Amino acid sequence: MPEQLFQFLLTGITVGSLYALVGLGFALIYNASDVVNFAQGEFVMLGAMLTIALLGAGLPLPLAALAATGLTVLVGLLLERFAIEPALGAPVVSTIIITIGAAIFLRGAALLLWGKDFHRLPAFSGDAPIQLGSATLLPQSLWVLGGTALLVLGVRFFFERTRPGKALLACSYNRTAAQLVGINVRVMLRLAYGLSAGLGALAGILIAPITFSSYEAGVMLGLKGFSAAIVGGMGNPMGAVVGGLLLGVLESLGAGLISSGYKDAIAFLFVLMVLFFEPTGLFGHKVAERV
């Protein structure tokens, strides 16, 4: 049993890293615009599918990944410019429907481009599993873990050490105040969407060799990423990372020990429990409502 537990943990952390990256994307956009971007999962799908397509067109993997990320960033920027900016300040329900509409639109586009089939990206460094005691680990999992660690550190560095990062943080605290000290809030908004789309695309590229990808691949991933961001406390990027890892591990343990069919139910039950006891997530700040 303990050996199996170790295996579940490894799987959970790999999946959890993915949720963490998607959740990070949610947090970035929420911070900048108070919008929950339900198309975040579609960024992940686009990253994976575009890489597969470009690879198929003869580009080498690093170049294909780079180009796919760039294209997804462009999609994120277009989404911001044409769907979010015109609706800034709209009620929550409207922005939710706009981003869900965007998600359906992107899914529809992917369906037209690549059909309903599942596609797989070859693993970056072979498929020979690595033996770790009694558990096995795919080399691709190492790529996922390493990639996530790098990206999370990169985002932290960006927020703590760079001027644009600090400006973005200022916008998330108070947009009006940020504007008053000379920060261009519009540019920051675009930065957040581009960054978040790029993060999503990279997450998709890292995981595609393990999970396969299809036009619908982003739906559940998006929901899990949203869960990660909520569990961590909406708008707290590092909270989203912790939330994602927690969610991945719990889901993997639930699938292994209870039932794999119920794994999504277990994940969401955990989210509900967290919310019932901590209505603003584990690391969210309490908000006071002005009357």
Add this chain to the structure above:
Amino acid sequence: MRLAGFYGFAALVVLLPLLFPNDYFVIVVGASAGLHAILAVGLNLLVGYAGQISLGHAAFFGMGAYASAILTTRFGWPGLLALLAGLLVAGLLAWLLARPILRLRGHYLAMATLGFGVIVHVILVQATDWTGGPDGLSGIPPLNLFGWTVEGDLQWYGVIAAAMLLAIWLSLNLVDSQIGRALRAVHGSEFAAQMMGIDTARAKTQVFVVSALFAAFAGSLFAHQQAFVSPDSFNLAVSVELVTMVVLGGIASTFGAACGAIALTLLRQGLVVFEDYEMLIHGALLMAVMIFLPQGLFVGLGQALRTGLRRCGLGRRRDRHRSLSTAGVQDPGSPP
């Protein structure tokens, strides 16, 4: 006079099948639109009037449908009794969930209701012994109403139309009752409502239960009408579509919700001819309506019409509760 719109709408609903008794689009798609209208009108009480979002309403729809399906096929219960049992189950669960869930705000509430919907859907897929799993349950007997068995598309249109009119009538009256005013106050500002002596937790619980009952009721009718249920009819996409209907028609308007439901049902039916382009167009339309008509198709157009009429010196003044309810359309969680 207050119900003038209602009588006009009812006349239209009755007149349509008389004019086109054999039209597939009117009878079959119309019945489906009617079911959606019941769901949307119920959800509108929660989303539109009380300002509480729910992305898991398909769960209650599914509970009503599966209660009817399981109780009639496996236990031989009469349809009406199974329908009542479905209402009881959905209502009870809604009542239990209401307090912890409706304590949440904004996106946290969206997440919680979404999670609830996914959990119920997973159970419908996985609890194969009871629900038949992904294949669903078939062979649901026709509905028997006090000795009259509902058969054929035209009779189903009649039953669903009557149910829809009942739902709209109930909603219109509820909105104008003390509960309705309490809900609008909650929507405007929950704290202010509390200061006025409204038990906001109780008001929100009541409306959550009522909207769950509407959904379960529609679910039971759906199960009998289709004679078949499967989990796909109650997944997240359906929950999202229900919210879309409410918002599309115009939030906090009973007729807006009903018209939104009918419009979206017709639209989806019309888009089927585009096959692979259906999703692309559907997504683009959702975005476009929300960006250009944020108040919704019918309320937005209606307001434009009314302003136009007033400018010409025609039409009556807007009554006060209408302006109150539209002024309240603003997210309670977002900073002012």
